[in-house]
Amino acid sequence: MTFAELRSVEAASDALAAESYLADRPLALAVHLAIVLEQPLLLEGEAGVGKTEVARALATGTGSRLIRLQCHEGMDLHHAVYDWDYARQLLALRAAEAGTGPGGETELFSRRFLLRRPLLEALESEDPVVLLIDEIDRADDEFEAFLLEFLSDFAVTIPELGTITGRQRPVVILTSNRTRELHDALKRRCLYHWIDYPSPERERAILHARIPGVPESIAARVVAAVGRLRDHGDLYKLPGVGETLVWAQALLALGSEGDLDQTLGAALKVHEDVVRVRERKVLEGV
Amino acid sequence: MSEADALVSRLGSLAALLRAQGSRVGVGELLDAHRALRVVDCSSREDSRLALRTVLCSGRSDMERFDRAFDAVFGAERGTADADRADPLAELGAVTRSVLPRAAIPASDPAQQVAERSAIPAAWSDLELLRHKDFAQYSDAEMVVARELMARLARRGPTRLSRRTRPVRRRRGHTPDVRRVLRASLRTGGEPVQRHWRAPTRRSRPVVLVCDVSGSMTPYARMLLQYLHASVAARRRVEAFAFGTRLTRITNELAGRDHDRALARAADAVADFSGGTRIGAALAELNRLHGRRVGRGAVIVILSDGWDRGEPGVLEAEMARLRRSAHRLVWLNPLAAHPDFEPLTRGMRAAVPHTDELLAGNSIASLEELACILEEI
Numbered sequence: 323m324t325f326a327e328l329r330s331v332e333a334a335s336d337a338l339a340a341e342s343y344l345a346d347r348p349l350a351l352a353v354h355l356a357i358v359l360e361q362p363l364l365l366e367g368e369a370g371v372g373k374t375e376v377a378r379a380l381a382t383g384t385g386s387r388l389i390r391l392q393c394h395e396g397m398d399l400h401h402a403v404y405d406w407d408y409a410r411q412l413l414a415l416r417a418a419e420a421g422t423g424p425g426g427e428t429e430l431f432s433r434r435f436l437l438r439r440p441l442l443e444a445l446e447s448e449d450p451v452v453l454l455i456d457e458i459d460r461a462d463d464e465f466e467a468f469l470l471e472f473l474s475d476f477a478v479t480i481p482e483l484g485t486i487t488g489r490q491r492p493v494v495i496l497t498s499n500r501t502r503e504l505h506d507a508l509k510r511r512c513l514y515h516w517i518d519y520p521s522p523e524r525e526r527a528i529l530h531a532r533i534p535g536v537p538e539s540i541a542a543r544v545v546a547a548v549g550r551l552r553d554h555g556d557l558y559k560l561p562g563v564g565e566t567l568v569w570a571q572a573l574l575a576l577g578s579e580g581d582l583d584q585t586l587g588a589a590l591k592v593h594e595d596v597v598r599v600r601e602r603k604v605l606e607g608v
Numbered sequence: 609m610s611e612a613d614a615l616v617s618r619l620g621s622l623a624a625l626l627r628a629q630g631s632r633v634g635v636g637e638l639l640d641a642h643r644a645l646r647v648v649d650c651s652s653r654e655d656s657r658l659a660l661r662t663v664l665c666s667g668r669s670d671m672e673r674f675d676r677a678f679d680a681v682f683g684a685e686r687g688t689a690d691a692d693r694a695d696p697l698a699e700l701g702a703v704t705r706s707v708l709p710r711a712a713i714p715a716s717d718p719a720q721q722v723a724e725r726s727a728i729p730a731a732w733s734d735l736e737l738l739r740h741k742d743f744a745q746y747s748d749a750e751m752v753v754a755r756e757l758m759a760r761l762a763r764r765g766p767t768r769l770s771r772r773t774r775p776v777r778r779r780r781g782h783t784p785d786v787r788r789v790l791r792a793s794l795r796t797g798g799e800p801v802q803r804h805w806r807a808p809t810r811r812s813r814p815v816v817l818v819c820d821v822s823g824s825m826t827p828y829a830r831m832l833l834q835y836l837h838a839s840v841a842a843r844r845r846v847e848a849f850a851f852g853t854r855l856t857r858i859t860n861e862l863a864g865r866d867h868d869r870a871l872a873r874a875a876d877a878v879a880d881f882s883g884g885t886r887i888g889a890a891l892a893e894l895n896r897l898h899g900r901r902v903g904r905g906a907v908i909v910i911l912s913d914g915w916d917r918g919e920p921g922v923l924e925a926e927m928a929r930l931r932r933s934a935h936r937l938v939w940l941n942p943l944a945a946h947p948d949f950e951p952l953t954r955g956m957r958a959a960v961p962h963t964d965e966l967l968a969g970n971s972i973a974s975l976e977e978l979a980c981i982l983e984e985i
Contacts, residue, residue: 358647396771415798509666
């Protein structure tokens with residue numbers, strides 16, 4: 323299925339489901355809108371609810387290339403868009419000195435020595451592209467300002483080469499963990515969707531889709547246990563869908579010896595949380 | 609009016625309602641809303657709602673406003689009464705507010721006022737006196753004078769090394785700027801004669817200010833909130849919280865240049881002004897709901913007298929957790945200004961082992977001390 327064929331919310335939902343990503347209707351609709359309106363989609367949500375997975379599933383489901391830009395602090399143009407291959411440029415200079423190659427400035431700063439980073443890659447790709455800009459909140463304000471420009475005209479200017487415009491607008495998905503508030507201007511360029519924890523039924527369905535062959539007994543137990551932990555309201559870090567999957571896998575691997583309490587470390591990663599859950603017998607009867 | 613016109617005017621009023629509630633909805637968003645409605649099944653109320661929400665909201669806080677505005681413009685669906693959506697805690701806040709004892713600002717002593725009037729120094733020493741005056745003794749006029757001093761103080765804050773680099777002259781330990789070296793070497797036939805270097809820049813470290821506004825802190829709360837406001841206005845990456853029995857994030861309320869309006873907005877947002885204190889519970893909320901904003905590398909400043917009426921043990925555990933996730937933890941206690949002060953209240957006893965610094969925070973001079981410490985961090 324290509325982007326052009328994703329003409330309805332159901333089609334978007336099906337394409338994701340084909341890659342074992344069970345999106346609820348609001349999310350499928352947001353993805354559908356992002357494709358049809360050709361606007362970037364900003365996904366926020368607690369850790370481990372599958373923000374990054376959306377992009378991955380969408381790319382595979384539509385047979386397009388996934389290009390991922392993992393953001394970090396201090397990221398600049400040379401990490402995100404392009405850089406020059408200095409080592410090869412120096413070699414070429416030496417070769418020119420010896421009279422065996424080109425060495426002028428125009429040759430040195432030509433496409434031969436250009437290193438394409440994710441954003442340029444996405445612009446120049448022949449195939450349809452899903453561009454994932456992951457954890458944008460980790461990048462700093464300066465990069466956000468650049469991204470703003472990039473997302474509005476999908477073009478970058480390389481001083482030595484001129485302006486490069488995209489062949490097509492890639493589907494852009496941004497994710498944020500909300501470690502800081504993003505700039506308003508950037509948010510306004512984007513469609514917005516908040517991914518919530520899935521309902522118990524959906525989470526069970528997700529378990530079955532992602533771990534084929536998991537017995538319903540384990541799935542139901544793990545989902546019930548995770549639900550209790552999330553409702554407990556006194557934990558520092560709540561388990562996400564990712565943790566649910568690992569927990570179910572842990573129980574599956576242990577077979578009949580599997581015990582929720584012993585494998586609690588699959589879901590809770592803060593010592594105080596583990597102690598609290600055991601003390602208050604939160605998981606009793608699951 | 610045709611059907612299309614009706615839709616246009618409806619969307620217009622939806623946008624107007626959102627704007628009235630503080631969302632930023634411009635013409636661009638409105639156009640997007642029209643385009644979005646064209647591509648979804650308009651006969652489905654749910655789909656239209658979701659589509660409009662995706663386009664018109666740009667943050668989680670917008671979503672609640674959107675739901676309210678949508679119901680107001682397109683009519684509420686049966687079965688989704690407003691009562692379901694309203695935050696039950698908001699009501700609890702009002703109840704708590706009316707039940708909890710209130711402490712008033714102590715009536716200023718007339719004799720003292722006379723004394724104040726008798727000492728009318730020149731402008732310079734006026735400020736000098738103000739620096740050491742306890743916030744609780746401030747008159748309204750002095751609060752206005754202090755504002756400028758606070759604004760100046762609030763600009764000083766902690767910094768840290770950034771991953772971003774900038775070109776510098778040669779110093780030891782800096783990394784070579786290969787790009788510029790290569791450029792320069794073109795002029796010398798490929799020989800890197802001129803060398804260039806880059807060094808990391810500094811940027812401001814996140815600061816989280818948590819201010820106690822319970823009854824016992826009332827004399828200080830006004831001035832400390834003023835400091836919070838000045839900090840939010842002056843620096844990037846400052847988060848402000850206020851607490852009594854519950855924690856309220858007031859960063860957005862305090863933002864904006866208009867000083868009085870910002871303070872009024874913040875006071876409105878805090879449901880339990882001058883009520884009881886449960887520091888432990890408030891910090892627990894900070895750790896859980898705002899852990900991401902607070903965590904890793906932030907300097908946390910708690911402004912409270914440490915009169916905790918919550919469950920014992922909670923404060924201790926939450927302080928330990930906060931200390932582990934923060935870069936530095938500073939506690940400002942106005943009572944600490946007293947020369948005989950010892951951290952003997954239950955709350956302070958639990959908190960002190962986990963704090964890096966304990967300061968007074970009862971006067972401009974002590975806030976200066978805070979600024980100095982922050983700058984060194």
